[in-house]
Amino acid sequence: MKALRVVFAATTALCAATAAQATDLEVTHWWTSGGEAAAVAEFAKAFDATGNKWVDGAIAGSGGTARPIMISRITGGDPMGATQFNHGRQAEELVEAGLMRDLTDIAEEGNWKEIVFPPSLLDSCTLDGKIYCVPVNIHSPQWLWLNNAAFEDNGLAVPTNWDEFVAAAPKLQEAGIVPLAIGQQPWQTTLAFQTLLTALAGPETYTKVFGDKDADLAAGPELAKVFEAAAIARELSKDSNVQAWNDATNLVITGKAGGQIMGDWAQGEFQVANQVAGTDYTCLPGLGVNEVIQTGGDAFYFPKVDDEATTKAQGELAKVMMSPETQVAFNLKKGSLPVRGDVDLSAANDCMRKGLDILAKGNIIPGTDQLMSADSNQQVNDLFVEFFNNPEMSAEDAQKQFASIISSAD
Numbered sequence: 001m002k003a004l005r006v007v008f009a010a011t012t013a014l015c016a017a018t019a020a021q022a023t024d025l026e027v028t029h030w031w032t033s034g035g036e037a038a039a040v041a042e043f044a045k046a047f048d049a050t051g052n053k054w055v056d057g058a059i060a061g062s063g064g065t066a067r068p069i070m071i072s073r074i075t076g077g078d079p080m081g082a083t084q085f086n087h088g089r090q091a092e093e094l095v096e097a098g099l100m101r102d103l104t105d106i107a108e109e110g111n112w113k114e115i116v117f118p119p120s121l122l123d124s125c126t127l128d129g130k131i132y133c134v135p136v137n138i139h140s141p142q143w144l145w146l147n148n149a150a151f152e153d154n155g156l157a158v159p160t161n162w163d164e165f166v167a168a169a170p171k172l173q174e175a176g177i178v179p180l181a182i183g184q185q186p187w188q189t190t191l192a193f194q195t196l197l198t199a200l201a202g203p204e205t206y207t208k209v210f211g212d213k214d215a216d217l218a219a220g221p222e223l224a225k226v227f228e229a230a231a232i233a234r235e236l237s238k239d240s241n242v243q244a245w246n247d248a249t250n251l252v253i254t255g256k257a258g259g260q261i262m263g264d265w266a267q268g269e270f271q272v273a274n275q276v277a278g279t280d281y282t283c284l285p286g287l288g289v290n291e292v293i294q295t296g297g298d299a300f301y302f303p304k305v306d307d308e309a310t311t312k313a314q315g316e317l318a319k320v321m322m323s324p325e326t327q328v329a330f331n332l333k334k335g336s337l338p339v340r341g342d343v344d345l346s347a348a349n350d351c352m353r354k355g356l357d358i359l360a361k362g363n364i365i366p367g368t369d370q371l372m373s374a375d376s377n378q379q380v381n382d383l384f385v386e387f388f389n390n391p392e393m394s395a396e397d398a399q400k401q402f403a404s405i406i407s408s409a410d
Helices: 002-021 034-048 063-075 092-096 104-109 148-152 162-174 186-201 203-210 221-236 245-253 266-272 308-322 324-334 350-361 374-389 395-407
Strands: 024-029 053-058 082-086 133-135 143-147 178-180 257-261 281-285 298-301
Touching: 024 034, 024 063, 024 308, 034 053, 034 266, 034 308, 034 324, 063 082, 063 092, 063 186, 104 308, 133 308, 143 148, 143 162, 143 245, 143 266, 148 162, 148 257, 162 178, 162 186, 162 221, 162 257, 178 221, 186 203, 186 221, 186 257, 186 374, 203 221, 221 374, 221 395, 245 257, 245 266, 266 324, 281 350, 298 308, 308 324, 374 395
Parallel strands: 024 053, 024 082, 178 257
Antiparallel strands: 082 298, 133 298, 143 257, 143 281
C-alpha cells in the first residue's frame, strides 16, 4: 500500500508539473470548410498531445478576408501565438519590421533544409539567411475536378482535358447542369485564369509572365488564346451563383455542376462527402494538358511575444507541424501534398498520387505569391473579378489591362 501511495504521489506531482507547463496558444487561420476543419483538427490533436492547448482562431472567409485582420493584430500589439500565411511574400514586411520570430535554430535542429522539398518552400520562409516560418503543405491550383455521373448519365465520356470539357458543355447545359462552377470570391477567378495560362500556354510562359514580368509576352498572341479561353470559362460559369469556393465544389459533388477549376484543397470536400477518387470524381492536373504542380500552399509564422511559456509553446508547435506523423495526417485530410520528401504516403488516393508523381518528376512552378508582391497580385485579382463579372469586357481589353499590370509589377 505504501508503494502505491508513493507511485500515486509521484504521478500526481508529474501531472501537476505538466499542467503547470501547459500553455494555451491561439492559432489564427482561414480554414473553415468541412475538409479544412478536418485537416486543421489534426494539427490541434498533435499539438494538444504535447501537453499544451491549441486555441482555434479560425476566421471565416478566405485569406483575403483573414490576412488584414491578422496583420492588424500583430502590428497593433495584440499578436496571436501563430498565424497562417501563404508561401511567398505575404509576411515579408512583418518580418522586416522585426515582428516575427526567427525559427532558424529549430529548423537547423530538425534538418529542414534536408527534408523540405522542393527547396523553394523553405526559401519563401527565409530572409537574410534566417528562417521565419514553417511550410506545412504544397497546394497547387492547377486542377479540374469533374463529377463523373454528370457526364456519364448524359451519354458523355468523362473528359480527359480542357478541350473535351468545353465540347461536352452544351449537352450539360441542355440537362440543366452548370458546366463550370466558379464562386464569387475574388481569388477564384484569378486562380482559373492562372490555371488556364499554365495549361494552354505552358509553364515556361507562366514563369516568364509572372516571374520575369515580361509585358510583351503578356500582350502577345500566346496570351491572347488564354484570354479567349477565359472568356469561354466566364460563359460556362455564368449560372453557378455561389460565393465560397467550397459551395462551388459542392455543386460538383452533388451533380449540379459538371466541373470546377480549383486547387487540390477541393479534394478535402470530396472526402468529407465520402466520394471516391477515380470512381465518383475525376481530377485533371493542368486541365489534362500541362501537368505541373505549383508550389503554393500554406506556412505558419510565429509573432514575437514577451512571454517565455508562449515562446516555448510556439517552438513545440513548429516542431509538431513538421513532424512526419503530423505531415501525413494533416495532408491526407487537406488534399494537399506534404512538404517533407521522406514520409510514407501509402494511404494516398488516386488524385494525391497524381500530384506526387508530378512532384517527383520535378514538373513544378512557383506560386504567384512567390513571384510578385501582394500589391501586384491584388491588381491582377481586381482585373479578373471585373472580367468575370462584366460580359461586356472583351478578352482583348482584359489582356491589354493585364499587360499593363505586368509591366509595372514588382
